[in-house]
Amino acid sequence: xxxxxxxxxxxxxxxxxxxxxxxxxxxxxxxxxxxxxxxxxxxxxxxxxxxxxxxxxxxxxxxxxxxxxxxxxxxxxxxxxxxxxxxxxxxxxxxxxxxxxxxxxxxxxxxxxxxxxxxxxxxxxxxxxxxxxxxxxxxxxxxxxxxxxxxxxxxxxxxxxxxxxxxxxxxxxxxxxxxxxxxxxxxxxxxxxxxxxxxxxxxxxxxxxxxxxxxxxxxxxx
Numbered sequence: 148x149x150x151x152x153x154x155x156x157x158x159x160x161x162x163x164x165x166x167x168x169x170x171x172x173x174x175x176x177x178x179x180x181x182x183x184x185x186x187x188x189x190x191x192x193x194x195x196x197x198x199x200x201x202x203x204x205x206x207x208x209x210x211x212x213x214x215x216x217x218x219x220x221x222x223x224x225x226x227x228x229x230x231x232x233x234x235x236x237x238x239x240x241x242x243x244x245x246x247x248x249x250x251x252x253x254x255x256x257x258x259x260x261x262x263x264x265x266x267x268x269x270x271x272x273x274x275x276x277x278x279x280x281x282x283x284x285x286x287x288x289x290x291x292x293x294x295x296x297x298x299x300x301x302x303x304x305x306x307x308x309x310x311x312x313x314x315x316x317x318x319x320x321x322x323x324x325x326x327x328x329x330x331x332x333x334x335x336x337x338x339x340x341x342x343x344x345x346x347x348x349x350x351x352x353x354x355x356x357x358x359x360x361x362x363x364x365x366x367x368x369x
Contacts, residue, residue, distance in 0.1 A: 159221075167220075168212075205226070213229075214237075219249050233274060246267060254266065314348050322337055322338045
């Protein structure tokens with residue numbers, strides 16, 4: 148996906164009705180020794196980092212339970228859409244654990260430190276409506292009879308992104324992600340570098356020409 152230039156948006160959905168991702172199999176984990184657990188969680192964290200590092204926008208369609216590592220998967224995505232009936236939570240402390248695949252870092256960056264601490268300390272599960280009110284998800288929608296309301300809304304969101312200049316979108320994602328980790332002056336410098344890379348693109352020239360000619364732009368990702 149990372150190297151396929153035809154990919155504009157990556158959407159994560161589940162094929163299991165009522166469950167986005169229920170997290171690690173604790174029965175499987177119980178059979179592991181301490182070293183194996185450490186290795187397993189390290190690999191899981193690495194996977195989430197790979198997802199977060201995808202250059203194109205990523206959307207999680209949460210149509211059911213997203214618990215523990217399942218919510219960490221959604222947090223590794225850029226955008227999240229949830230059904231109002233979905234259940235989300237970093238429930239690790241209720242099992243004698245703590246989030247180990249990015250949850251302690253990505254949740255506070257998403258909802259703020261106070262709310263993140265409350266959710267992690269209590270292991271509380273929240274529904275889609277509550278998640279939207281605290282900014283954990285971008286959109287919440289009533290569930291439909293097919294059980295894929297969040298997926299359908301995520302597709303609509305993806306279709307809003309698709310017509311936009313692909314390289315500009317990638318640079319926008321890079322500037323936001325890198326800029327959020329530094330002070331604002333450094334962030335401005337990162338934005339400047341990303342903008343400079345976009346200036347010589349054919350898509351920028353096409354965007355300007357389309358505006359002058361009062362027609363929709365035809366971006367090619369170059």
